[in-house]
Amino acid sequence: MYIENIKLSNFRNYIEEEILLDKNINIFYGNNAQGKTNIIEAIYICSLGKSYRTSREKEIININNDKFAKVEMKYCKNDREGKIKLELSDKKLISINDIKVKKMSEVLGKINIVLFNPEDINIFREGPSKRRRILDVMISQLRPSYVYNLNMYSKTLEQRNNYLKQIKFENKSEEMLEIWESKLAEYAENINIYRKEFVKKIQEKIVDIHKKITDNREIIKIEYLSDFNNKEQFIKDLERNRKIDIIRGFTGKGIHRDDLKIYINNKELGIYGSQGQHRSSILSIKLSELEIIKDETDENPILLLDDFMSELDKIRRRNFLEDVKNTQVIITCTDKLELENENKKVFYVENRKSK
Numbered sequence: 001m002y003i004e005n006i007k008l009s010n011f012r013n014y015i016e017e018e019i020l021l022d023k024n025i026n027i028f029y030g031n032n033a034q035g036k037t038n039i040i041e042a043i044y045i046c047s048l049g050k051s052y053r054t055s056r057e058k059e060i061i062n063i064n065n066d067k068f069a070k071v072e073m074k075y076c077k078n079d080r081e082g083k084i085k086l087e088l089s090d091k092k093l094i095s096i097n098d099i100k101v102k103k104m105s106e107v108l109g110k111i112n113i114v115l116f117n118p119e120d121i122n123i124f125r126e127g128p129s130k131r132r133r134i135l136d137v138m139i140s141q142l143r144p145s146y147v148y149n150l151n152m153y154s155k156t157l158e159q160r161n162n163y164l165k166q167i168k169f170e171n172k173s174e175e176m177l178e179i180w181e182s183k184l185a186e187y188a189e190n191i192n193i194y195r196k197e198f199v200k201k202i203q204e205k206i207v208d209i210h211k212k213i214t215d216n217r218e219i220i221k222i223e224y225l226s227d228f229n230n231k232e233q234f235i236k237d238l239e240r241n242r243k244i245d246i247i248r249g250f251t252g253k254g255i256h257r258d259d260l261k262i263y264i265n266n267k268e269l270g271i272y273g274s275q276g277q278h279r280s281s282i283l284s285i286k287l288s289e290l291e292i293i294k295d296e297t298d299e300n301p302i303l304l305l306d307d308f309m310s311e312l313d314k315i316r317r318r319n320f321l322e323d324v325k326n327t328q329v330i331i332t333c334t335d336k337l338e339l340e341n342e343n344k345k346v347f348y349v350e351n352r353k354s355k
């Protein structure tokens with residue numbers, strides 16, 4: 001699949017802009033702070049319904065035109081054209097082929113993307129939330145019911161947490177917790193099944209991918225860690241933890257604490273990994289994601305490479321782009337990349353203009 005064009009209005013530093021993309025390689029180059037990543041963000045938000053850079057989406061609206069921001073993308077998938085429009089103002093509106101969606105999640109899976117974000121390089125040194133996010137973004141694009149379960153789990157968790165505080169401060173009865181706990185266990189079970197399924201899929205892909213990247217020097221393993229084993233055990237755990245949860249005012253156990261670990265040659269990446277190993281591991285995860293989406297949808301997802309090619313030397317760049325042939329790639333970089341590939345379009349990004 002590929003995106004044919006993108007129209008931006010009042011989106012970050014763009015006032016009005018239309019960008020016609022190549023089916024294959026698109027390079028956006030220019031100095032810092034010119035609007036390269038903003039283009040990646042626009043594609044991302046139109047594809048997944050929300051930004052990866054901010055949860056305060058008002059920030060996206062151009063600072064001098066603070067009423068609304070708009071992104072419109074025309075794409076081609078299975079030889080059919082489609083159009084997604086996203087408008088941000090006091091509300092967020094998304095329409096697919098000019099029909100407004102009722103739920104934001106309806107947009108998921110229309111345009112499949114894989115993002116290489118330079119900030120992801122350190123996710124195995126940080127807390128687990130960004131690692132869960134990697135899984136969540138991948139699964140959400142492929143399994144609509146995953147998003148439903150995830151949203152319902154979060155809502156129910158919030159309700160249980162609120163009720164924990166009411167027990168503490170208003171002496172409400174503990175018994176009521178049972179309702180939230182059995183609901184939580186139901187959603188957690190579904191989420192856990194999907195997460196296990198997808199970590200297994202990654203594991204099946206990642207070993208060979210990583211061997212190739214590291215010239216056969218490294219064996220990689222990915223592990224999924226969860227408090228959840230089965231519904232009955234989880235309900236018991238929640239019940240057992242009630243007292244401590246009431247004191248703390250939040251739920252200490254659950255799939256909101258799930259984590260991923262990577263081992264390279266049997267050593268945990270987060271503890272023993274070098275900078276290069278962190279970088280190549282995240283690359284291997286992303287390339288596995290690409291393969292998984294390809295297997296599941298019979299289409300190549302769109303690759304968004306923000307400031308990523310500069311990390312690779314000439315040979316690695318060429319190998320990398322060889323590997324992702326027939327895929328639309330959007331690359332940002334500060335220097336004009338010298339690529340031998342024929343099918344490419346180069347845009348110079350400067351002060352709100354992509355030429």
Ligand SMILES: Nc1ncnc2c1ncn2[C@@H]1O[C@H](COP(=O)(O)OP(=O)(O)OP(=O)(O)O)[C@@H](O)[C@H]1O
Nearest residue numbers: 012013032033034035036037038059060061062063
């Ligand atoms: N809401 C907004 N309104 C106007 N300008 C904005 C808004 N949000 C961000 N910007 C501007 O966008 C620019 C940053 O754009 P972007 O992150 O795309 O830069 P970049 O070209 O990727 O730079 P780098 O090479 O440093 O990554 C900055 O100049 C910033 O001030």
Ligand SMILES: [Mg+2]
Nearest residue numbers: 036037038307
């Ligand atoms: Mg940038």
